[in-house]
Amino acid sequence: MRKSIALLAIPALALGLTACRGQSPAAGGEQPTTIKIMVGGLDKVIYLPAKLTEQLGYFKDAGVDVQLLSEPSGAQAENVMLAGEVDGVVGFYDHTVDLQAKGKCVESVVQFADVPGEAEVVASGKAGTITSAKDFAGKKLGVTSPGSSTDMITRALAVRNGVEPSKYTTVKAGAGQTFIAAIDNGGIDAGMTTDPTIAKLTSSGKAKVFIEMRTQEGTRAALGGLYPGASLYMPCDFVAKHKETIQKMVNAFVKTLTFIDTHTAAEIAAKMPADYAGSDPKLYEQSINDSKGMFTADGVMPADGPQTVLEVLKPSNEAVKAKADQIDLTKTYTTEFVKAAS
Numbered sequence: 001m002r003k004s005i006a007l008l009a010i011p012a013l014a015l016g017l018t019a020c021r022g023q024s025p026a027a028g029g030e031q032p033t034t035i036k037i038m039v040g041g042l043d044k045v046i047y048l049p050a051k052l053t054e055q056l057g058y059f060k061d062a063g064v065d066v067q068l069l070s071e072p073s074g075a076q077a078e079n080v081m082l083a084g085e086v087d088g089v090v091g092f093y094d095h096t097v098d099l100q101a102k103g104k105c106v107e108s109v110v111q112f113a114d115v116p117g118e119a120e121v122v123a124s125g126k127a128g129t130i131t132s133a134k135d136f137a138g139k140k141l142g143v144t145s146p147g148s149s150t151d152m153i154t155r156a157l158a159v160r161n162g163v164e165p166s167k168y169t170t171v172k173a174g175a176g177q178t179f180i181a182a183i184d185n186g187g188i189d190a191g192m193t194t195d196p197t198i199a200k201l202t203s204s205g206k207a208k209v210f211i212e213m214r215t216q217e218g219t220r221a222a223l224g225g226l227y228p229g230a231s232l233y234m235p236c237d238f239v240a241k242h243k244e245t246i247q248k249m250v251n252a253f254v255k256t257l258t259f260i261d262t263h264t265a266a267e268i269a270a271k272m273p274a275d276y277a278g279s280d281p282k283l284y285e286q287s288i289n290d291s292k293g294m295f296t297a298d299g300v301m302p303a304d305g306p307q308t309v310l311e312v313l314k315p316s317n318e319a320v321k322a323k324a325d326q327i328d329l330t331k332t333y334t335t336e337f338v339k340a341a342s
Contacts, residue, residue: 031245034065036086037232038077040148041175042070043276045195045291046117046230048268049256050090055271056259058252064245066252072175075147081106081235088234092116092149093301094309096233096332101319105236108333110250110299112230112257115219116153117294119198120211122190123183127208130190133161142173142182142191149229150192155316157211157222165316183207195287203283214291225308228301229294236331243337250337254299261297265289299338306332 039050050068053059059066069086071077077089082104089095096106122130130139136158143150155165171191173182179197182188183206193201195214201207212218219227232253239246260268265288269277277284296302306329313320320327 031242032087034067035088035245035249036067036069037088037090038069038071038080038086039090040077040092041072041144041194042068043196044175045287046113046294047090048272048288048291049112049230049253049260049295051273051276052260052268052271053252053256055273056256058255059249062248062252062255064248064252066249073145073148075145075151087238088232090230090232093228093231093233093305093333094149094152094313096231097306097309097313097327097329098152098317098319100327100332101317101323105331106233107236107239107331108228108231108233108301109239109246109337110232110253111228111296111301111305111333111338112232112253112299113294114226114228114296114302114305115216115294116149116213116227116229117291118150118153118192118194118213118229119209120154120157120190120192120213121183121198121201121207122210123186123188123207124205126189127210131210133157133163133211136161136163136190137167139189140169140171140187142171142179142188142193144175144193145172146170152313152317153213153223153227154192156312159316160223160312180206195291196284199283199287199290203286214294216293223308223312225311226302226305227308227312228305231333239334247337247340250299251341254338254341257295257297257299260292260295265292268292299341300335301333 039047041047042051054068077091078095080086081089093108096108099106141154143154158165171188173179173188173191175193176197179193180201211222213222265285268288269285310327314324
């Protein structure tokens, strides 16, 4: 049996995984007046385009009212969407593949990143004993929560390196300060996280990066190809009914991706809420600079990305493994809106 323990006392969301054909908050013949988007951690650099679009005023310019909500775990954000409480999720593309294997139709409408933007870090005191995924056996490995993309990718890394997920202990470590605390108190030996948490851990000497997935080179080495990460995904039926509104929203996001591509980390950081940088604005700027290269300039899905995700998930994700030959990747994303973006 796979071992899993939790460090966070967060009540479980009592949400059923309803099919995408169920009613969405703004479903119906008319275009919705407000789009509710759950972000898998608004302050995470991997999801920077969500808040930055709001800060730049691009939603307003596009004529669309977008309400951004935050849930630190991608798995929980997904559940809220499937329960019909929000219209979409800014989270990892791999959820669309996993959900199709479970009979749900969800698609990415704009792809923010062509790599995970994550790294596996090891507590400095354990750096000598954990140097690759081959060393996962017997270790306590932190993820945001079971079922999250950090969990799915950790499982994939383990299996690719000959370690069954049952051989290590999965620890729900969250992100930010809870993840840092888990490193500090020995609750985890290593774990997968994102910036600015990575920058805080490495700059303080508390942890070291040993699997780098914030770059194309590192991602190809770790996973065998580009593994598209951050995206905006929505139920297929909602997308089909509300194309006009979604086009406006995607227009705004693509404009933001262009802004990121053409501005420095310092210029980007200056547009974000001051509390995102906390007491160390320079470190926040560094975290953006370290991760900035993961973002696409146009929101288009990389051609080989979906197939890589499927191949990576097949050996380690039971749902995907069981339905791998039935999964239609063309239904997990659309380029209709980004290609029409203006």
